[in-house]
Amino acid sequence: MVESKHQWKAWLYLLPAIVLLLVFTVYPIFNTVRISLLEEYGAMAEMGLDEGEYFNFGLGNYEKVLQYKDFILCLKNTAILCVATVPISTILALLIAVALNSIKPLQKTLQTIFFLPYVTNSIAIGMVFAAMFNIVDYNAENILNSQSLGIINNVIQFFGGNPISWINQGSSYMANITVMIVYIVWNALPFKILILLGGLQSINKQYYDAAKVDGTPKWRVLTRVTVPLLSPMLAYVIITGFIGGFKEYSSIVGIFGDKMGPAHDPGLLNTMVGFVYDSIEKDRQGLASAAALILFGIILVVTLINNYVIKKRVHY
């Protein structure tokens, strides 16, 4: 294409990108693995000792992380949030996308509305959700004596339900997790709707015409025509949903603040990413690295399983 004397030019253009990637991407990959294998790394650096002389190579950090009660809690929280939010948001997004695809008037307006949560700051809007679930002057003895129950509880009462302490003092783990699931699903919908609607709009109309001629019922068209033809996009939003779910962090900061839990039990809702950052801040780089690599391992396994299932189930 272009003579070889220009080779040096290509490298010149690539130089800034390559230098930065070497320092901030490639080196960290190896170094993080190394640190994760250095036992007592953080403590040694603090004492000003040369780690090269005193460290022990081993799996100590991994053992320690896995025995850590906090880490197990983070793992559990992350897994619960993932398993709950990915199916809910995917099914809701699919229904909304199919409904949007079947209408003409208002389609563009509704599409814009459904995309709106994507362009928000997840910490800022988390504070709005916190305010909606918050009880003003919560009365622990009798919740009904609280000053104001908050709009969510008002709505629940309107439909005949009982108000609950969602995020206040003494709120239960289940209530906290429910709030997080609601917020994460709300946040996850726009991306999924966008991708699924894009997929729907590229499906050939002939399939639907054929189904119409055959008089196939609507739900059957959905499960037998739409979903199979949409399976590559569905697979994509599910995989990215799981990866995003395992990296959940800032949505919890948005609702509970950086204590990552209700006032009476800080850290109750901490996640794997939160654990990594806490460990960095506490100068326990060894633990942080081991936890980050465990997180990477989990994401890798989930992706591989997904890819395997997709190969078996995704049509065309």
Next chain:
Amino acid sequence: MSNVINSNSVMQAKDIHMISTGQKVRRILAKTGTYAFLLVMALIVLFPFYWMIISSLKELSEYRQAIPTFWPQKVMWGNYSKAFSQANLGDLFMNTLYVGVVSTILSLVITVLSAFAFARLEFKGKETLFGALLATMMLPGELFTITNYITVSDLGWMHTFTALIVPFLVSVFYIYLLRQNFMQIPNELYLAAKVDGTTDLKYLWKVMIPLALPTLISITILKMMGAWNSYIWPKLVANDAEHQMITNGLRNAFTDVSGQADIPVQMAAVAIVSAPLFMVFLFLRKYIMQGVSRSGIKG
């Protein structure tokens, strides 16, 4: 054979005609149901925004009423100025703008040069290098953060804007996006320019950049939004007053989420922080949605 098909379709046409009124009713019902579902979902999606705005305009005493009001009885614009000064939003805004603009410009230059090299120039190991770059996209960012934290502190960059800008200048994803775009521009244009003695940089500036402008705009928007929404990394390396980014400042100024906090002022601050994002979305929706969906389907 053709007779059979013919009589079949005639029968079907008759069937359709016969049940047409019933079908019409069912179709109207289905349409109504679809719209009802979509409108309810749209209301749920919009409600937090509505609640944010009306709460931000309420007097504290009105906000605390047991029976909620759905429109402020007395509109308190003062909450906004209070929020602005209480969270020091002016300084936070300038810090974030500075980091956003500098990192976007530098990042665009680096991305354009690399995408050009990958799309138009021939050199040994090009495919291998590009493949290696793409492979790094699979790794979660947390893996880099730990070492980068140590690197940044060894370099003496703690509590500087440099620490907020430099580690994230190169995005393999943007290089990939722009390379795809550059490759769609016919190579003949480049060769013709070469014959005319046009330099690479001039060609880039005069031909490729104008043609790839939509992608460059998408990258700019996503990069600016990234700066606006960044929280974790700034919290680690530059959480001091002079370098604080807007999201960190917002979260730090209102730590009290469930106590006696002045929620209307808090909501006003949230609305101020959210407003620029909505403005960008309103005017540049096309580019954002394009950027996001392209990141999805091509992969």
